[in-house]
Amino acid sequence: MPSQRDTDEAAIRQQIDKIIEGLRDKDLDSLGRCYTTDVVSFDVEPPLQHVGMDAKLRNWANVFAVFETVAYEIRDLTLTVGEDVAFGHAFGRLSGTLKNGTATNGMWVRITYGFQKTGDTWLIAHDQVSVPLDIRSGKGMVDLQP
Incomplete structure (x- = not known):
């Protein structure tokens, strides 16, 4: 029989899905x-x-205003699950076809999640998305791969 932690981790992964x-x-x-x-x-x-x-949700609506079709990929999701809070990190990439018909592979970003359990449901209470910064140029490094 799975432990409560295993059950909770599976529920969190379902939320990401x-x-x-x-x-x-x-x-x-x-x-x-x-x-x-x-x-x-x-x-x-x-x-x-x-x-x-x-x-x-306005952030996601902004994505939908630019993209005709959207794909989102998560890699290397790692979770640490407590009784009613959890955190995780992963790499994510938003890609698809823009409204003008141009296909884009997007860029890989780093994601950190903070989850809160309410009843039996795990919800995202905090997320942070970032790209590495080249300090010398002051520009984001958007061509890195996980």
Whole structure:
């Protein structure tokens, strides 16, 4: 019989799968069910932080405004699961076809997740997305591969 930690980790991985599906389907309602209402997101777009569900979903709506089709890939998801909080990190890549018909492979970013368990449901309470910075040039290094 699986331990509670194994069951919780599987549930968290299912939430990440729901984000991938929600992006592919361009489904903001589905995406909204993956986050706490007071989620804090340190995304790649300004400002420095996006606070609350509406702000997080506006980020995804911005993606849908630019992309005709969306693909999202997560690699190397590593989780540490406690009783009612968990954290994880992974590499992610958003790609697809832009509204103008141009295909893009996107770029790999680093993702950190903070999860909170409410009842039996694990939700993302915090996420941070970043790209490495070349200090000398001051530019993000968007061509790195995991």
